[in-house]
Amino acid sequence: MNRRDVIKAGAVAVASTPAVFGGAAQAQLCRPEGDRSPLTEPDSPQVSSYTEPLYFPPAMVEVNPASLNPPPDPNRHQRYNEFLPAKFYVQHLTEGFWNYHKELSALNSDGGSLAWMFNGATPGETMVARYGEPVFVRRYNDLPDLENARMPFGYPASSIHLHNAHTASESDGFPMDFTVPGEFWDHHYAMYPARNNPNEALASLWYHDHMIDFTATNVYAGLSAMAIFYDDIDSGDENDSNPDALRLPGNLQFGGDNQGNPNGYDISLILHDVRFTQDGHPAYNVFDTDGHLGDLITVNRKVKPFMNVEPRKYRFRIYDGGPSRLYELELSDRSSMTCISNDGNLLEHPVDVTSIVLGPANRFDIIIDFSRYSSGDHVDLENVMEQINGQGPTGRRLPPDQHMEVLRFNIVDLKGPDNSRVPSFLRALPEINLDEVVAHREWVFDHDMGLWTVNGDFMDPTVVSAAPKQGTAEIWTFRNAGSSWAHPVHVHFEEFQVLEWNGKPPTGILKSRKDTAVLGPNDTVKVFYRFDDFKGSYVIHCHNNVHEDNAMMLRWDVVAADDQ
Numbered sequence: 080m081n082r083r084d085v086i087k088a089g090a091v092a093v094a095s096t097p098a099v100f101g102g103a104a105q106a107q108l109c110r111p112e113g114d115r116s117p118l119t120e121p122d123s124p125q126v127s128s129y130t131e132p133l134y135f136p137p138a139m140v141e142v143n144p145a146s147l148n149p150p151p152d153p154n155r156h157q158r159y160n161e162f163l164p165a166k167f168y169v170q171h172l173t174e175g176f177w178n179y180h181k182e183l184s185a186l187n188s189d190g191g192s193l194a195w196m197f198n199g200a201t202p203g204e205t206m207v208a209r210y211g212e213p214v215f216v217r218r219y220n221d222l223p224d225l226e227n228a229r230m231p232f233g234y235p236a237s238s239i240h241l242h243n244a245h246t247a248s249e250s251d252g253f254p255m256d257f258t259v260p261g262e263f264w265d266h267h268y269a270m271y272p273a274r275n276n277p278n279e280a281l282a283s284l285w286y287h288d289h290m291i292d293f294t295a296t297n298v299y300a301g302l303s304a305m306a307i308f309y310d311d312i313d314s315g316d317e318n319d320s321n322p323d324a325l326r327l328p329g330n331l332q333f334g335g336d337n338q339g340n341p342n343g344y345d346i347s348l349i350l351h352d353v354r355f356t357q358d359g360h361p362a363y364n365v366f367d368t369d370g371h372l373g374d375l376i377t378v379n380r381k382v383k384p385f386m387n388v389e390p391r392k393y394r395f396r397i398y399d400g401g402p403s404r405l406y407e408l409e410l411s412d413r414s415s416m417t418c419i420s421n422d423g424n425l426l427e428h429p430v431d432v433t434s435i436v437l438g439p440a441n442r443f444d445i446i447i448d449f450s451r452y453s454s455g456d457h458v459d460l461e462n463v464m465e466q467i468n469g470q471g472p473t474g475r476r477l478p479p480d481q482h483m484e485v486l487r488f489n490i491v492d493l494k495g496p497d498n499s500r501v502p503s504f505l506r507a508l509p510e511i512n513l514d515e516v517v518a519h520r521e522w523v524f525d526h527d528m529g530l531w532t533v534n535g536d537f538m539d540p541t542v543v544s545a546a547p548k549q550g551t552a553e554i555w556t557f558r559n560a561g562s563s564w565a566h567p568v569h570v571h572f573e574e575f576q577v578l579e580w581n582g583k584p585p586t587g588i589l590k591s592r593k594d595t596a597v598l599g600p601n602d603t604v605k606v607f608y609r610f611d612d613f614k615g616s617y618v619i620h621c622h623n624n625v626h627e628d629n630a631m632m633l634r635w636d637v638v639a640a641d642d643q
C-alpha cells in the first residue's frame with residue numbers, strides 16, 4: 080500500500096477525549112490499521128525505571144560583554160540601539176557524551192551516550208530572561224566537521240531558533256542562517272512584548288536547532304533547551320511584594336543536585352522520545368519520512384527519571400521536544416492538575432485537568448499540588464497515548480499495564496512554607512479587532528511524491544510565499560488535507576488566537592495565545608494574526624520535525640507598510 084492509498088483508506092478509530100488541545104478536533108487523531116508494521120526498529124536495551132535522578136538545567140551564566148571578540152555589531156540587528164542588551168551570554172555547541180541513564184552509559188567504553196550539547200549539557204542551560212532586559216547570545220558552532228563527527232546522523236551545521244520569541248529575522252534562527260563548525264552567530268533578543276502590549280508577554284519558550292533539512296536529527300542529537308521569560312506580573316517569585324504579582328510557585332532558583340533535588344519550585348520538563356542502540360547511543364532511522372518514534376521517553380534527557388518534591392505546589396513547564404510523538408500525560412492516581420498556560424502563554428483563567436495532550440512543540444504550564452501526599456509517597460507521570468509510528472496517534476488509550484513511564488515524583492519532607500498562589504485571573508488576552516484584517520490566507524498541509532507539502536509546494540528558501548505588511552492584521556487558515564496524519568503547525572515570529580477550530584469558537588484552554596496548532600486529520604483552524612515591530616524572513620512549518628525536514632515548510636516575509 081503506498082502513501083496515497085493509505086490516505087484514501089481514511090480514518091477509523093475514535094479517540095478518547097483528552098482534556099487539552101484542539102477543542103472538538105482532538106477526538107479525531109487516528110489512522111488506518113495495518114498500513115505499516117509498527118516498531119520495526121530494534122528496541123532499546125532494557126533499563127531500570129525511576130532510578131536515574133532528573134537533570135535540572137541551571138540558568139545561563141552572564142559574561143562580561145568586553146570579553147566578546149569581535150564585539151557585537153549593532154548594524155547586524157534591527158533596533159539594536161533601542162533595545163541595548165542588558166545581559167550577554169556565550170554558548171558553544173559541541174559533541175560529547177551524555178548520561179541519559181547510567182545503565183545505558185555502562186554499555187560502551189565512552190561512559191555515556193553520544194550527544195550534541197550546549198556548553199557541555201543537554202538540555203542546555205535555561206535562558207532565564209525578563210521583559211525590559213534585552214539579551215545577547217553568541218553561539219559558537221564547535222561541533223566536529225562531518226568527517227570527524229561521531230554522531231551517525233544529523234549535520235554539524237546549526238541555526239538556533241528561540242521558539243515563539245518575538246524576534247527580528249536575523250536573530251530568529253531562520254533555517255538558512257546557519258553556521259558551520261568554526262563559525263558563530265549573534266542573537267539579539269529585544270525582550271519586548273509584541274506591540275509593547277504586556278498582555279502579549281510570553282512565559283515558557285525553548286531554543287532548538289532549526290538547520291534546513293536537519294532539524295529533526297540535530298534536535299534529536301541533543302540541541303534543545305528551555306527559556307523562561309518573566310515580567311512584573313509573572314515574576315517567578317512566589318514571595319513577590321508587588322501587589323500585582325501573581326505569585327505562582329517559584330523562587331527564581333534553577334538547577335539542582337545530582338540526587339533528584341531541584342533548587343526551586345518552577346521546573347521545566349522537556350520530553351524527547353529516544354531509541355538507543357545496544358551499545359547505548361541514540362539510534363535514528365533517516366529513511367522513515369513519516370516521523371521518528373523513540374521507545375524510551377526522556378525528561379530533560381534522562382530516561383525514566385525521578386525527582387524529589389515537597390508536599391506543596393510546583394509549577395511545571397512541560398514541553399514536547401519531538402521529533403514526532405504526541406503525548407497524553409496524566410498522574411498515575413489520575414488526580415487533578417491545574418493548567419495555567421497554552422503554548423507557554425498564561426491563560427485568562429486556570430483550568431483543572433486530569434491529563435494534558437501535547438504535540439511536538441506544544442508547551443503547557445501545570446500546577447501540581449503535592450500537599451495531598453505524605454513524605455515517603457510517590458506518584459508517577461505517565462503517557463497514555465498510543466502511537467505506533469510517526470504519522471500520529473492511533474486514537475486509542477494505552478491499557479494501564481502499557482502506560483509509558485515518564486517521571487516519578489518522590490514526596491519528601493516540607494522544607495518551608497508554601498507562599499505560592501494560583502489566582503483565578505492570570506493574564507488578559509489581547510483584543511481581536513477584525514476591522515484591521517486586510518488579507519485572508521489558506522495553508523494546506525498535504526503530501527506529494529513521498530515528501531510533505533504546504534499549499535502543494537516543497538520548502539524553497541528563495542521563494543516568498545506570503546508577504547504581510549507591518550502594522551496589519553490577517554486571518555490565516557491552516558488545513559490538514561490528510562485523513563490520517565497529525566501535523567503540528569508552527570509559525571514563527573507572531574502568535575495567533577484561534578477564531579474557529581473546525582467551525583467552532585475556542586473555549587477553555589484553547590481560548591489562548593498559541594504558536595503551534597496540532598491539526599488532526601482533516602482539521603481546519605482559522606486564526607488571527609497581527610504583524611508588527613520587526614521585518615524580514617520567517618517560516619511556517621510542520622513541527623513533526625521529520626515532516627519539516629522533508630519539505631513541509633515555506634518561507635514568508637514581513638515587509639514594510641509602504642512596500643509595493
Ligand SMILES: [Cu+2]
Nearest residue numbers: 566621623626
Ligand atoms: Cu506534519
